[in-house]
Amino acid sequence: xxxxxxxxxxxxxxxxxxxxxxxxxxxxxxxxxxxxxxxxxxxxxxxxxxxxxxxxxxxxxxxxxxxxxxxxxxxxxxxxxxxxxxxxxxxxxxxxxxxxxxxxxxxxxxxxxxxxxxxxxxxxxxxxxxxxxxxxxxxxxxxxxxxxxxxxxxxxxxxxxxxxxxxxxxxxxxxxxxxxxxxxxxxxxxxxxxxxxxxxxxxxxxxxxxxxxxxxxxxxxxx
Amino acid sequence: xxxxxxxxxxxxxxxxxxxxxxxxxxxxxxxxxxxxxxxxxxxxxxxxxxxxxxxxxxxxxxxxxxxxxxxxxxxxxxxxxxxxxxxxxxxxxxxxxxxxxxxxxxxxxxxxxxxxxxxxxxxxxxxxxxxxxxxxxxxxxxxxxxxxxxxxxxxxxxxxxxxxxxxxxxxxxxxxxxxxxxxxxxxxxxxxxxxxxxxxxxxxxxxxxxxxxxxxxxxxxxx
Numbered sequence: 001x002x003x004x005x006x007x008x009x010x011x012x013x014x015x016x017x018x019x020x021x022x023x024x025x026x027x028x029x030x031x032x033x034x035x036x037x038x039x040x041x042x043x044x045x046x047x048x049x050x051x052x053x054x055x056x057x058x059x060x061x062x063x064x065x066x067x068x069x070x071x072x073x074x075x076x077x078x079x080x081x082x083x084x085x086x087x088x089x090x091x092x093x094x095x096x097x098x099x100x101x102x103x104x105x106x107x108x109x110x111x112x113x114x115x116x117x118x119x120x121x122x123x124x125x126x127x128x129x130x131x132x133x134x135x136x137x138x139x140x141x142x143x144x145x146x147x148x149x150x151x152x153x154x155x156x157x158x159x160x161x162x163x164x165x166x167x168x169x170x171x172x173x174x175x176x177x178x179x180x181x182x183x184x185x186x187x188x189x190x191x192x193x194x195x196x197x198x199x200x201x202x203x204x205x206x207x208x209x210x211x212x213x214x215x216x217x218x219x220x221x222x223x
Numbered sequence: 224x225x226x227x228x229x230x231x232x233x234x235x236x237x238x239x240x241x242x243x244x245x246x247x248x249x250x251x252x253x254x255x256x257x258x259x260x261x262x263x264x265x266x267x268x269x270x271x272x273x274x275x276x277x278x279x280x281x282x283x284x285x286x287x288x289x290x291x292x293x294x295x296x297x298x299x300x301x302x303x304x305x306x307x308x309x310x311x312x313x314x315x316x317x318x319x320x321x322x323x324x325x326x327x328x329x330x331x332x333x334x335x336x337x338x339x340x341x342x343x344x345x346x347x348x349x350x351x352x353x354x355x356x357x358x359x360x361x362x363x364x365x366x367x368x369x370x371x372x373x374x375x376x377x378x379x380x381x382x383x384x385x386x387x388x389x390x391x392x393x394x395x396x397x398x399x400x401x402x403x404x405x406x407x408x409x410x411x412x413x414x415x416x417x418x419x420x421x422x423x424x425x426x427x428x429x430x431x432x433x434x435x436x437x438x439x440x441x442x443x444x445x446x
Contacts, residue, residue, distance in 0.1 A: 035245065041300065
């Protein structure tokens with residue numbers, strides 16, 4: 001064990017460790033998708049830009065953990081299996097799926113950061129501000145997806161199902177983590193953290209926001 | 224064709240386009256190596272850091288091309304085959320090979336930027352300064368390789384051959400490009416650009432510098 005700051009709650013360490021591993025992995029997976037699936041070099045660069053932004057978030061989180069006297073690797077370790085499993089289950093098969101994954105992933109991550117900030121004090125609050133200033137990086141994905149659906153409306157249903165499956169897998173992994181790590185859950189929903197129903201309501205809010213974003217970009221499962 | 228600045232030489236566009244595609248691809252390949260080969264999360268993050276730095280260089284180069292009125296995609300396009308071929312021939316099989324590739328790649332790239340600056344005026348000169356301020360990012364790779372060789376001296380010969388092969392493949396692709404694109408060659412060696420022997424001397428200087436770096440880290444083929 002490294003020597004961590006006195007009074008540092010394990011919920012804070014969990015939250016920072018989970019977000020750090022999520023950002024590190026998002027960075028690497030987006031880079032992979034950019035390399036394998038982008039149809040043009042400009043597209044590859046644009047998705048690379050989203051990837052590099054995630055790396056910047058990872059760096060902020062890792063440095064915060066280090067400054068709190070926590071080994072980032074130890075903090076990330078409990079979340080490796082769940083996050084890796086999510087990516088294994090949501091490997092995009094083509095460029096449009098990669099774009100939707102980037103948009104859905106960064107969108108839900110943004111909502112999640114906002115939820116985390118609601119119940120947090122320093123050191124989480126300022127960090128959330130830092131991270132959220134980068135929002136909008138994935139806007140290019142929205143434009144491309146919207147244009148693709150206009151050109152071929154049948155894409156809408158398939159990509160909406162894809163987005164729905166990604167969110168479903170995320171909720172499934174999230175529920176498992178929340179059950180296994182009550183102090184993390186408490187960080188996210190306040191004092192009712194032991195109450196899994198409260199976590200369920202948090203996930204419901206995230207899912208509603210996700211649904212609004214999907215509708216805005218023209219992705220509806222009824223289409 | 225996009226409308227480029229009057230008087231902009233095709234050699235400058237070639238140089239910026241080649242470097243841009245090299246950096247974009249280095250970013251994506253380093254991210255892939257970090258994801259697939261790093262033995263620990265901290266190692267993954269450290270190589271991710273090198274990858275993200277390469278993305279930063281790509282962004283500088285792309286923005287410079289755009290500001291000159293050149294479509295980055297058009298400028299990069301002539302270099303895709305050579306750079307992709309190099310990566311296909313130098314896919315690391317393990318973490319140590321990945322580290323040596325990162326060190327060799329960023330080292331040669333640094334020397335190359337310095338060579339390019341010798342014969343260039345704006346817009347290349349300031350850009351080279353921007354890029355070279357990031358040197359040292361791959362120092363972590365040196366430390367890990369040195370420690371690995373101390374722990375197992377037999378590694379030295381194998382990794383030295385690996386480095387040698389990477390450089391050989393780079394020179395081979397470089398010679399081909401220089402022959403095919405005389406204006407790019409002229410950018411690199413000055414007025415004697417049509418003279419392939421002068422390009423040969425440039426490559427010899429790069430190879431000497433590479434040899435010095437290899438010796439410094441304990442990688443010698445006679446080991």
